[in-house]
Amino acid sequence: MLITCPYCGPRDVSEYTYQGDGNRTRPDPASTDQEVWNAYVYDRLNPAGEHHEIWQHSGGCRAHLAVTRNTLTHVVSSVSFARDAGHKKSDSRRKTGAKA
Template sequence: MRLTCPLCGDRDRREFYYSGSEDTLTRPAPDAGDAAWDDMLYLRTNPAGVTKDLWYHESGCGSWLVVTRNTVTHEILATERVADRKGAPK
């Protein structure tokens, strides 16, 4: 599998570290309670089809990427830097 880093270009998947679903970027409020934090930390889905995942470009520029991919066909649909998303801290 090959991923396209917005800064480094087309790269082999082995340069990246998979870190799970993109939804981990949305955390519960600090006072949300134990159940909300437990759900965020331990309950994972495993959908067939299009997903958005977090990948870290470990052997490259060090960027965190959101990779949109199809888990059935293995097609990479899009990549974007987390830092470039609207509302991301500068």
């Protein structure tokens, strides 16, 4: 699997560290809403198909990348810097297994 780092170019997956689901947005630090925190820390969309996720180019420039990748084919369709990605807000009212 190759991921094209915007700094370093196409690099092998072994240079990267997977940092998980990129659909999550950290709640307001002052929030005490346990449900929202629980969703952030434990719940995952885990789709079979296109997945927004974070990878760190840990064996290279160490930037975190917002990657869209298909979990069925491993085809990477987009890569950008996570800090620029303007992180997609997750819907905290998604129906979660733990809640229901």
